[in-house]
Amino acid sequence: MGDRMRIIAGVHKGLRLKAVPGSGTRPTTDKVKEALFSMIGPFFSGGKALDLYAGSGGLGIEALSRGMETCVFIDSAKQAIETIHTNLSHTKLIEQAEVYRNDASRALQALAKRDVQFSIVFLDPPYAKQSLEKLLSSIAEYNLLADEGIVVCEHDRAVSLQKCVGTLVCHREALYGQTVISLYRKEKKDDTCDLRREF
Template structure:
């Protein structure tokens, strides 16, 4: 694995030992960033279920200003820290060992918001949409934020739910990537006077 483009282009990234993680291949990563970027002018990225941290690091290399990495496994946390050191992104990154839902609640207390989110939960867990709705309810997303949900191609998430709407989907063998846009005002109902009715 390596950083494909940007300021850390060509840097080799360590993989997590064993078979517990599924690093996004360089081919899929390159295709993904061509859809959502390919480059960014600042902003914050959340890499949930980060694994090696490869997606968040790629986003930093391509212009994101700040990143938060979350994973439950000690091995992953060690690898993420090592990869951040190798790419010189330690100072603009935070790394947390926690499960996804607890991490989201902790981030909400700090009033952090994100422009880009990578969601790659274990395939046995089909709750990517629930995590996205939790991010919405906790106020973690900037308006027009992009959420990249990686999942088994045999499992289909809804095209629209809550304040999320899919705008791109791609399949690479057994892997599917569903890219959602978030609109803060999607569900609000405006009165004739311009106020918000509750």
């Protein structure tokens, strides 16, 4: 994967990350990753992250490097889980992480039973299998997002998401080539479904 698989900033800046073998995952490029974290950080002072379609774990590990306290990594593929463990060992972040092999929808149900809330949720499923609005609806229904939290959706520019999904409101979108980053937050009293676009 060339230079796309590395930590960009923070405590572990510059460390290389192993990619998941095969073509089933699509790592977030450095350009998109840098833009994404500039929009939501770029650094953090604690908090819990959820990397739901974790792949190699690159987004969650980047968040930990930039100051997130803990991260839960979820993926349904055995090779992805093995790669996440390898990358967490390499970055010495195992004690700040939980890694589970599970389907995304079932994982959200399991997390809801733990009464946990996240500061950041990364939703970056394979473009061919995206059901982002269903996942956003579940995150809202299970109240998995902390009050000041953000859901980061990475999707193809051909995909148009609803501006309001349950209690979540899209407050920002940005386009990078074929990739769109859509950011959702919990609805507040003064929220509307107007959207500030950066296309």
